[in-house]
Amino acid sequence: MGFATDAIHVGQEPDPATGAIVAPIYQTSTYVQEELGKNKGYDYARTAHPNRRALERTVAKLEGGSAAFVFTSGMAAIDSVFRLLRPGDHAIISEAVYGGVIRLTTQFLVQWGLEFSFVDTSSPESVERAIKPTTKMIYIETPTNPTMRVTDIAAIARIASARNATLVVDNTFLSPYFQSPIALGAHIVVHSMTKYLNGHSDAVGGSVILTRPADAEKIYFLQRSTGAGLAPMDCFLVSRGIKTLAVRMKQHDANGRAVARFLEDHPRVKSVLYPGLPSHPQHDVAVRQQRGFGAMISFDVVTMENARTVLNHLKICSLAESLGGVETLISHPATMTHASVPAEVRQRIGITDGLIRISVGIEDVEDLINDLDQALRKI
Numbered sequence: 600m601g602f603a604t605d606a607i608h609v610g611q612e613p614d615p616a617t618g619a620i621v622a623p624i625y626q627t628s629t630y631v632q633e634e635l636g637k638n639k640g641y642d643y644a645r646t647a648h649p650n651r652r653a654l655e656r657t658v659a660k661l662e663g664g665s666a667a668f669v670f671t672s673g674m675a676a677i678d679s680v681f682r683l684l685r686p687g688d689h690a691i692i693s694e695a696v697y698g699g700v701i702r703l704t705t706q707f708l709v710q711w712g713l714e715f716s717f718v719d720t721s722s723p724e725s726v727e728r729a730i731k732p733t734t735k736m737i738y739i740e741t742p743t744n745p746t747m748r749v750t751d752i753a754a755i756a757r758i759a760s761a762r763n764a765t766l767v768v769d770n771t772f773l774s775p776y777f778q779s780p781i782a783l784g785a786h787i788v789v790h791s792m793t794k795y796l797n798g799h800s801d802a803v804g805g806s807v808i809l810t811r812p813a814d815a816e817k818i819y820f821l822q823r824s825t826g827a828g829l830a831p832m833d834c835f836l837v838s839r840g841i842k843t844l845a846v847r848m849k850q851h852d853a854n855g856r857a858v859a860r861f862l863e864d865h866p867r868v869k870s871v872l873y874p875g876l877p878s879h880p881q882h883d884v885a886v887r888q889q890r891g892f893g894a895m896i897s898f899d900v901v902t903m904e905n906a907r908t909v910l911n912h913l914k915i916c917s918l919a920e921s922l923g924g925v926e927t928l929i930s931h932p933a934t935m936t937h938a939s940v941p942a943e944v945r946q947r948i949g950i951t952d953g954l955i956r957i958s959v960g961i962e963d964v965e966d967l968i969n970d971l972d973q974a975l976r977k978i
């Protein structure tokens with residue numbers, strides 16, 4: 600079946616008890632047993648429930664994995680993946696990764712004897728150089744948040760395979776509609792489902808999609824042991840959102856391309872980071888491995904003051920954390936999403952004080968362009 604058909608039907612069969620086209624929200628903590636040791640497949644909602652199972656089947660199918668687990672947030676999903684490592688293991692991580700991953704690894708997980716190297720994974724040679732005998736995982740985000748650097752997934756998959764390391768790809772920015780990391784050689788895909796998969800800015804969730812039964816067994820063990828599995832109502836919301844993923848992503852992509860072109864020509868904008876523009880340093884890799892460019896764009900207006908002026912004068916674009924919703928969200932990474940990243944690291948990876956990140960929504964694109972134009976003219 601095609602992507603849109605799978606997004607609407609896989610895991611979303613009509614309710615067998617009533618025929619309801621949309622499965623009910625199983626808002627229950629426990630399940631009555633028919634007799635001792637006999638139940639209908641569920642016993643306690645921390646362990647599993649029908650809405651979670653349904654959503655897990657959908658995301659596994661869309662990413663081409665053999666199993667998936669959904670968590671209370673993207674960070675809970677990512678944390679479970681790092682717990683596949685053992686004390687003494689080393690992992691290589693994209694240096695311009697989402698700030699929460701830098702915080703989790705450098706401020707917390709290092710306490711348990713794990714070692715992390717932050718590397719520009721858009722350069723396979725740099726990844727190769729960072730490999731140690733203890734390297735067990737390579738964790739990449741492509742494109743990166745918010746610097747939009749693109750990593751060649753297949754090239755890094757070859758390095759990972761040669762060293763027996765697990766390749767993990769955060770596919771949040773493009774969604775499975777535009778990028779299939781598993782087909783390119785990744786072993787594990789993670790998502791903040793809070794973003795495009797849900798798409799309506801009304802739920803927080805994460806997912807881990809796996810290809811190897813041994814990894815799946817460990818992640819499921821963790822999910823039911825720690826209790827970070829996604830609750831029924833949130834699973835329902837994300838499942839509903841995924842049904843329109845294909846049409847939303849097409850519109851996000853069209854609007855993203857138009858806004859990127861507009862910003863690139865604007866006299867108040869110093870530079871634009873968008874893999875769809877030929878000026879982007881990894882444009883050729885993006886063309887090769889992506890089926891679209893999406894709607895995440897970062898642009899530089901040189902100073903914090905200029906950024907403040909633009910952000911304070913927007914009328915349609917909303918100043919907010921997060922991304923991937925139908926509405927356009929705009930943010931200032933240095934003081935918002937990446938505020939927990941030390942200033943010298945921000946400078947090194949290109950998160951300047953004048954950098955603004957926009958998650959282009961699916962409103963009428965002329966309205967978005969007019970809004971950005973009037974705010975930029977206030978500089």
Ligand SMILES: Cc1ncc(COP(=O)(O)O)c(C=O)c1O
Nearest residue numbers: 672673674697744771791793804
């Ligand atoms: C690329 C990326 N990965 C992971 C996360 C973390 O997801 P969550 O906020 O759902 O925990 C985010 C959040 O912004 C993100 O942008």
